[in-house]
Amino acid sequence: MGRQKTDGGPLIRLQDVAKVYGTGAANVFALDRINLDIAQGEFVVVLGPSGSGKSTLLNLIGGIDTPSSGSIVVKGNELNGLSEQQRTGYRKKNIGYIFQYFNLLPSLTARENVDLVASLLGRSKRTPALFRELGLENLAERFPGQLSGGEQQRVGIARALVKDPAILLCDEPTGSLDYENGQSVLELLRLINTRKGTTTILVTHNTVIGNMADRVIRLGSGRVAENSVNSSPCPPCELRW
Ligand SMILES: Nc1ncnc2c1ncn2[C@@H]1O[C@H](COP(=O)(O)OP(=O)(O)OP(=O)(O)O)[C@@H](O)[C@H]1O
């Protein structure tokens, strides 16, 4: 799949998507009849209480999991139609993931953490340039244990950007950070979105973060309870919580 859209449609389209865990009476509808379009370059914030299906939604879009029914089309390609191998290729090429708990390898420096992913993906190691671009050059030779949470998360973002993904999926990226570090991570994510046009989907419990989004999706019990476009998103530096 190339970087450009070919059909003029949304980058991501979910139609009647359901995800059911378990069988029989123990069924859990993690997602139920989800219909959603996300455009190229949008910064989307997904809100909703615990258990409402937010991570499940990210995992389906990221090709980590498959829906029980319904269709997910990304860049004009139906994910259901992909073989296991093709799905792996889709993830490797298109999807960057950022987690609440950074998941950096503690015995490798920041630079080595990012280099490792570049090697695994067969990409050239452009870590120094990437670190410079993200303002992280001073952190490159430090181990994760020598970095604050916010710094670790920014290295986690650099790691996700090694592949220059079309889609950045962020699951509670500020969930374990204090206000200042959380804000700097949000600023970096918005900067990348603006500079590179990376479509960004950010899951959070923090409703204030919705104010910086181009679109807010609120999930409730696996359904879309709200899907609203924000015509004047506020800069992350103006968010207060
Ligand atoms: N692998 C699984 N097996 C069984 N049930 C699951 C599985 N993954 C998720 N669920 C269930 O699906 C529902 C949605 O879970 P999900 O993790 O998507 O919620 P969430 O909105 O991300 O919650 P949180 O805010 O706590 O992270 C929950 O009821 C959860 O228990």
Ligand SMILES: [Mg+2]
């Ligand atoms: Mg979750």
